[in-house]
Amino acid sequence: MSDSTPNSPSDATPGEHNPSNLRADVDGLIAQGAFDRASRRLAELWRRDPASGTASFVTSRVDELRDKLGEKLALTKFKLAILRSFTVEPIVPLLRAEAFAYGIDLEVHVGDFNTYVQDMLDSQSSLYRFAPNAVVLAVRADQAAPELWRDFADLAPEAAQQAAERVVRGYEQGIGAFRNYSQAALVVHSLERPSSPSLGVLDDQSEARQSGLIRQINRELRRIAEGFRGVYVLDYDALVARHGSEHWHDERKWLTARLPIAASHLLHMAREWMRFIVPLSGRSAKVLVVDLDNTLWGGVIGEDGMAGIKVGSEYPGAAYQALHRALLDLSRKGILLAVCSKNNLDDAMEALEKHPGMLVRPKHFAAMRINWTDKAQNLREIAEELNVGIDSLAFLDDNPFEREQVRAALPEVTVIDLGKNPLEYASAVRNCAAFERLALSSEDQQRTAMYAAQRQRAGAEQNFQSKEDFFRFLEQEAELESVSDLTLPRIAQLTQKTSQFNLTTRRYTEPQIAEMAKQPDWHIFSIRVRDRFGDHGLVGVAIAHDEGEQCEVDTFLLSCRVIGRTVETALLAHLAESAAQRGRKWLVGWFLPTKKNAPARDFYSQHGFNRKETNGSGSLWTLDLRSSTLRCPDWIKLKVSVENSIGAITAGGKN
Amino acid sequence: MTASTFEQVRNIASDIFAIPADRITAESSPETIENWDSMQHLNLVLAVEEKFGVQLDPEDIEQMKNIGAVATLVEKLQSAAR
Numbered sequence: 208m209s210d211s212t213p214n215s216p217s218d219a220t221p222g223e224h225n226p227s228n229l230r231a232d233v234d235g236l237i238a239q240g241a242f243d244r245a246s247r248r249l250a251e252l253w254r255r256d257p258a259s260g261t262a263s264f265v266t267s268r269v270d271e272l273r274d275k276l277g278e279k280l281a282l283t284k285f286k287l288a289i290l291r292s293f294t295v296e297p298i299v300p301l302l303r304a305e306a307f308a309y310g311i312d313l314e315v316h317v318g319d320f321n322t323y324v325q326d327m328l329d330s331q332s333s334l335y336r337f338a339p340n341a342v343v344l345a346v347r348a349d350q351a352a353p354e355l356w357r358d359f360a361d362l363a364p365e366a367a368q369q370a371a372e373r374v375v376r377g378y379e380q381g382i383g384a385f386r387n388y389s390q391a392a393l394v395v396h397s398l399e400r401p402s403s404p405s406l407g408v409l410d411d412q413s414e415a416r417q418s419g420l421i422r423q424i425n426r427e428l429r430r431i432a433e434g435f436r437g438v439y440v441l442d443y444d445a446l447v448a449r450h451g452s453e454h455w456h457d458e459r460k461w462l463t464a465r466l467p468i469a470a471s472h473l474l475h476m477a478r479e480w481m482r483f484i485v486p487l488s489g490r491s492a493k494v495l496v497v498d499l500d501n502t503l504w505g506g507v508i509g510e511d512g513m514a515g516i517k518v519g520s521e522y523p524g525a526a527y528q529a530l531h532r533a534l535l536d537l538s539r540k541g542i543l544l545a546v547c548s549k550n551n552l553d554d555a556m557e558a559l560e561k562h563p564g565m566l567v568r569p570k571h572f573a574a575m576r577i578n579w580t581d582k583a584q585n586l587r588e589i590a591e592e593l594n595v596g597i598d599s600l601a602f603l604d605d606n607p608f609e610r611e612q613v614r615a616a617l618p619e620v621t622v623i624d625l626g627k628n629p630l631e632y633a634s635a636v637r638n639c640a641a642f643e644r645l646a647l648s649s650e651d652q653q654r655t656a657m658y659a660a661q662r663q664r665a666g667a668e669q670n671f672q673s674k675e676d677f678f679r680f681l682e683q684e685a686e687l688e689s690v691s692d693l694t695l696p697r698i699a700q701l702t703q704k705t706s707q708f709n710l711t712t713r714r715y716t717e718p719q720i721a722e723m724a725k726q727p728d729w730h731i732f733s734i735r736v737r738d739r740f741g742d743h744g745l746v747g748v749a750i751a752h753d754e755g756e757q758c759e760v761d762t763f764l765l766s767c768r769v770i771g772r773t774v775e776t777a778l779l780a781h782l783a784e785s786a787a788q789r790g791r792k793w794l795v796g797w798f799l800p801t802k803k804n805a806p807a808r809d810f811y812s813q814h815g816f817n818r819k820e821t822n823g824s825g826s827l828w829t830l831d832l833r834s835s836t837l838r839c840p841d842w843i844k845l846k847v848s849v850e851n852s853i854g855a856i857t858a859g860g861k862n
Numbered sequence: 863m864t865a866s867t868f869e870q871v872r873n874i875a876s877d878i879f880a881i882p883a884d885r886i887t888a889e890s891s892p893e894t895i896e897n898w899d900s901m902q903h904l905n906l907v908l909a910v911e912e913k914f915g916v917q918l919d920p921e922d923i924e925q926m927k928n929i930g931a932v933a934t935l936v937e938k939l940q941s942a943a944r
Contacts (some may be wrong), residue, residue, distance in 0.1 A: 258909065259909035260878055260909045261877060263905070294904075297908050459919060466904070469911075470909075470911040
């Protein structure tokens with residue numbers, strides 16, 4: 208896109224625009240060809256005035272931008288079909304404007320009134336021709352279960368039960384057919400219970416009456432959805448309840464325009480759909496970056512101090528604890544948390560670690576940037592550190608200027624708006640569609656656990672007086688193996704990827720490793736490490752070969768995840784002991800320096816080796832095995848399962 | 863009808879019917895605004911209800927024959943609510 212002047216005067220002073228000026232701005236910027244800025248202004252307009260009229264304006268300008276930019280429009284395309292039993296047309300612009308705010312260009316197909324059954328059963332229907340990414344089945348109880356809804360008092364108990372079962376079978380058939388004809392996601396509205404049941408309070412005295420049977424249908428809907436990949440339930444009954452049935456409904460619009468939802472709640476319907484559309488379109492955030500002062504606690508730690516900041520179980524600190532709980536829930540869904548705060552590191556860490564009111568602690572954060580650097584820069588670094596794209600970040604900050612600065616510098620970040628009242632912070636996070644997940648993959652959860660374990664180790668280390676105490680506390684277990692078919696790919700990968708703790712940096716392919724393993728004088732070991740915080744997996748490799756009285760270390764490397772935990776000593780000690788057992792007198796090895804392997808520079812000297820020679824490429828070190836006292840540290844529980852490596856490679860290498 | 867109510871209604875109509883606000887007068891109606899069909903009429907009703915916090919009865923909606931009438935109706939409903 209053409210414009211690249213992020214700090215024009217109008218960009219630097221957010222908040223001065225009233226919505227009608229913003230409209231003029233957008234049109235002016237589009238006319239100038241400044242499409243990026245037009246797009247940002249349009250998003251700002253929608254944030255400030257998310258109303259029906261604004262939605263019409265926003266969608267018409269998104270269409271204009273698409274016409275002008277074509278494939279260069281920086282939005283994710285997504286096609287949604289809505290099958291319905293009521294008027295949804297006025298919701299569509301709201302939905303498309305809301306989607307635009309999440310970076311999605313939403314195309315919507317609306318099915319005819321009450322033709323949803325035919326649409327799903329007929330493989331040639333306009334629904335399938337539209338080729339949607341997702342389909343919403345927005346059917347209300349009056350249409351899906353008319354006998355239970357309208358004439359319930361007429362029904363005998365058995366007839367009522369049968370009616371409920373017929374409804375469930377209908378859903379089952381429709382959803383089954385849909386799955387045969389389409390791979391699109393399907394979001395099925397649950398049925399709402401009547402706000403005034405036919406039998407009044409009597410209705411609630413049995414599960415077999417109106418409300419109970421509708422609950423039964425909803426339970427069955429969940430069971431059906433669980434049986435199909437990509438079928439989800441939207442709890443419409445709970446949505447109506449959350450906003451209050453009497454406010455949600457507008458009987459006049461229902462009777463005159465088949466629109467059951469009051470004008471003020473149409474946006475809430477659109478936002479509920481967005482909670483499915485955002486994760487389905489891949490626009491979810493993976494990391495939430497939070498500010499500290501006046502966001503995670505009330506007050507400014509650098510000025511108010513530990514005793515002055517407000518966070519705890521009583522108001523006003525309770526508002527911040529509610530936010531903490533929302534953050535912890537995200538973290539349990541596999542969303543990483545990170546801190547970005549302008550603060551003195553010591554002040555902030557003291558509060559995070561020691562304030563009794565804090566429910567979130569340093570161990571919950573996968574990355575931290577506590578400094579006085581500009582936040583956009585910190586966010587870039589956090590994305591890099593956590594190895595995610597900038598568009599995977601969400602940002603939570605009470606300060607509108609920080610939010611605007613991040614929006615201007617990094618428009619792809621999901622910036623969450625906070626009002627002035629901290630009591631609303633938790634729901635701002637909970638209601639953000641970017642954090643919705645429709646499934647929890649084991650990778651998601653493992654990733655969080657891995658970062659958490661790493662953080663816990665770092666946190667624990669600080670609590671110990673000596674390194675040795677810390678190592679004992681870690682309860683490390685190492686497993687030493689000779690190379691096998693199972694470990695060969697990982698061993699080759701480590702020789703190719705490891706640059707820091709790598710004494711010779713010799714890169715080997717799988718066939719090369721397999722070839723070495725066939726040689727009787729070559730010995731290839733790998734080491735796997737676990738500790739009280741988690742499993743590191745296979746993290747170290749040593750390759751050595753015997754030659755006369757000496758055993759020479761060809762390769763010795765360790766993944767940076769476990770450097771400095773004495774695992775390297777355990778691996779080296781095993782090399783020494785096994786060489787001595789084979790009758791060798793010397794263990795020798797080169798250190799070949801590179802730009803990156805400084806962490807391994809002093810390894811041999813620290814383990815009792817003597818320098819024998821130095822040349823242009825590096826230094827050769829030797830250890831007298833007859834007098835060596837090199838042993839595996841006693842705080843590492845070492846399990847050795849070494850077989851003769853000859854023949855262990857059954858496939859004979861994959862060359 | 864006051865200028866401010868009329869102006870706000872006109873802005874809503876400008877958004878809904880996708881025409882510049884300065885081309886909308888109190889007399890603008892389905893006859894003069896091409897986009898003003900039954901669905902856009904519903905959208906106009908909803909946007910007015912949302913903006914002014916009022917609820918329109920079916921009889922009210924029938925009276926919304928032009929933009930001026932919409933503004934007058936809004937003011938009537940607002941004063942009735944006070």
